[in-house]
Amino acid sequence: MEARFQNNVGTCLVCFFSIVIWFACNNDSSTPTYSKDIAPIIYKNCTPCHRPSQPAHYAFINYEQVRSNADKILYVINNNLMPPWPADAHYTHFLDEKVLTAAEKALFAKWVELKCPIGDSTKIPPLPSFAEGSTLGVPDKRIAVKPIPIRGDFRDQFLLIKVPFELLNDTLLRAVEFVPGNTRVVHHVNGDMVRFEEGKKQNVFDGNWVCDMKLDSTIKQAYQSIGVLHDDGSYPTLIKSIVNFLPGTLGQQYPDGIGAWKAGKKNAFLLADLHYGPSEKNTWDSSYINIFYAKNIPYRPLKEFQMGTLGVTPIEPPLVIPPNKISSFTTRYRIDKDISILTINPHMHLLGKSFKAYALSPSADTIRLIHIPKWDFNWQFFIRFLRC
Ligand code: HEC
Numbered sequence: 001m002e003a004r005f006q007n008n009v010g011t012c013l014v015c016f017f018s019i020v021i022w023f024a025c026n027n028d029s030s031t032p033t034y035s036k037d038i039a040p041i042i043y044k045n046c047t048p049c050h051r052p053s054q055p056a057h058y059a060f061i062n063y064e065q066v067r068s069n070a071d072k073i074l075y076v077i078n079n080n081l082m083p084p085w086p087a088d089a090h091y092t093h094f095l096d097e098k099v100l101t102a103a104e105k106a107l108f109a110k111w112v113e114l115k116c117p118i119g120d121s122t123k124i125p126p127l128p129s130f131a132e133g134s135t136l137g138v139p140d141k142r143i144a145v146k147p148i149p150i151r152g153d154f155r156d157q158f159l160l161i162k163v164p165f166e167l168l169n170d171t172l173l174r175a176v177e178f179v180p181g182n183t184r185v186v187h188h189v190n191g192d193m194v195r196f197e198e199g200k201k202q203n204v205f206d207g208n209w210v211c212d213m214k215l216d217s218t219i220k221q222a223y224q225s226i227g228v229l230h231d232d233g234s235y236p237t238l239i240k241s242i243v244n245f246l247p248g249t250l251g252q253q254y255p256d257g258i259g260a261w262k263a264g265k266k267n268a269f270l271l272a273d274l275h276y277g278p279s280e281k282n283t284w285d286s287s288y289i290n291i292f293y294a295k296n297i298p299y300r301p302l303k304e305f306q307m308g309t310l311g312v313t314p315i316e317p318p319l320v321i322p323p324n325k326i327s328s329f330t331t332r333y334r335i336d337k338d339i340s341i342l343t344i345n346p347h348m349h350l351l352g353k354s355f356k357a358y359a360l361s362p363s364a365d366t367i368r369l370i371h372i373p374k375w376d377f378n379w380q381f382f383i384r385f386l387r388c
Contacts, residue, residue: 032111033119034063041108042066043128045083045098046073051130055183055247055277061127067116074112077105084379086346091356091371095384096250136177136251139290141165145271146209150185152281159276160211162226163269163289164204172260174294176243176269177251181286187275188380191243191289196266200230204266228268241304243269243289244345244382252382253292254342259302260294302342307331326353344370345382352377 032038042060050060060066066073076082083098100108111117118124143165150157176193180186196204207227223229230236239261244252269289276285307313313333321327346355352375359367370383 030110031114031117032107033117034066034111035119035121035124037107038066038111038116039063039124041100041104042073043125045100047128048130049083049247053183055185055187063118063121063124067118070112070116074109077108084376086372086374086376086379086381087383088371088373092368093386095386133179134177134251134290136175136253136290136292139177140293141167141291143269143289143291145181145285145287145289147181147284147286148210148274148276150182150276150279150283150285152279152283154278154280156187156278157212157276159271159274160222160226161271161274162207162209162228163271164209164266165268166204166266167263169265171263172294172297173242173263173291174260175251175253175290175292176261177290177292178243178245178271179288179290180245181288182283183247185276185279185283185285186245186287187277188246189244189271189274190241191245192270192272193239193242193261193263194228194236194268194270195239195262195264196230196236196268198265200232200234201236201266202231203227204268226270228270238270240306243271246379246381249381251290252343252384254302257296257298258300258340258342260298261302263291300340305333307333321351341369341385343382343384345380346370346372347380348375348377350377 046060048054050056050058052059052061058065058069058072060069060073073082077100083100085098087094087097089097089099143163145161145163148159148161176191178189178191204227208225209227211222211225220229223235228236242261305312308315308331309319311331313331315329315331317329319329341359344357346357348355354375355370355372357369357371359369361367
């Protein structure tokens with residue numbers, strides 16, 4: 001009797017211990033849970049685009065949405081399809097880089113294998129807050145883009161849109177931010193600014209404001225049709241690439257004292273190639289542009305230049321691509337003074353395969369800029385370097 005009793009107690013103890021060990025294991029970092037491991041990864045790398053009002057189809061803002069799409073997520077992260085980040089993180093790191101490490105991918109795979117445990121649901125981190133209307137702060141002026149009707153015919157549209165605006169005085173602009181209205185259809189925009197010379201433009205609001213880039217064959221025709229030539233037919237000052245937008249991009253603001261653009265009393269943004277993706281129903285887009293004035297006169301000028309096609313340096317050899325052959329092309333530019341590089345925006349079209357940019361210092365040291373091993377036309381970010 002005694003022996004059996006002890007035995008029972010013994011069994012009981014073993015059982016008790018095993019429960020303790022099981023609990024301990026469950027809290028161990030090798031068992032990933034949504035609250036502890038998965039939510040932080042998703043919120044940082046996916047939710048900025050995968051939330052209501054953004055163009056991505058799925059929202060990932062709670063456990064249920066992530067759990068029910070876990071297999072799809074596993075597929076896209078293992079195949080490096082998402083998060084979209086074309087730059088090779090082994091080559092250079094950038095600000096706001098969205099890259100999953102091998103350890104994060106393995107953690108996600110393990111979590112799926114374990115049937116997606118939620119963990120302690122009271123410890124799910126709060127959703128990051130996303131700025132409504134501006135990623136930079138409170139603008140000095142908000143300028144509406146004319147509301148654009150979007151046809152529900154499943155076709156892409158590429159428009160040139162004029163966004164005229166007047167200021168009381170010549171003003172330095174520190175940042176210009178495009179805020180998409182209908183994020184379901186706005187794909188990207190490359191925006192320049194024209195500054196009209198004083199006395200040469202009576203009415204900045206004349207002309208059509210919008211033209212379909214496929215219909216107007218020359219730039220001059222297009223400019224005429226939207227009324228951005230001076231009244232005497234001459235060209236106003238063009239400031240290139242002052243505002244750009246792509247899904248997931250943040251407004252660009254350079255460190256205080258670096259760069260600013262001079263706007264006059266009469267100006268217009270020129271949204272070239274405002275690309276609306278296909279829509280299944282008739283709808284509208286009412287985007288707008290935020291401008292931020294520079295508080296101080298910048299002590300370091302900002303200069304943007306383009307290398308390659310239409311840029312300051314030619315492509316070598318000339319850009320002729322024979323069929324069925326992968327060809328390589330280069331372009332090089334000599335800079336004779338010290339500069340800081342703030343942003344880089346590699347650009348190729350659908351035939352691009354890979355892209356690499358680097359600088360050589362006078363002592364022939366290589367300064368790595370960017371490597372895109374697998375070019376993807378859909379993700380052409382303006383990427384910012386970590387330090388300036
Ligand atoms: C820069 C914005 C952006 C980020 C960041 C992003 N996505 Fe996406 N994602 C998109 C867009 C836009 C689409 C729709 C693509 C399309 O329609 O071609 C998409 C599509 C998807 C799809 C659907 C694929 C399909 O064809 O069904 C999945 C799944 C997905 N993303 C998962 C993720 C995950 C997981 C992360 C983070 C690890 C992530 N995404 C980060 C923008 C983003």
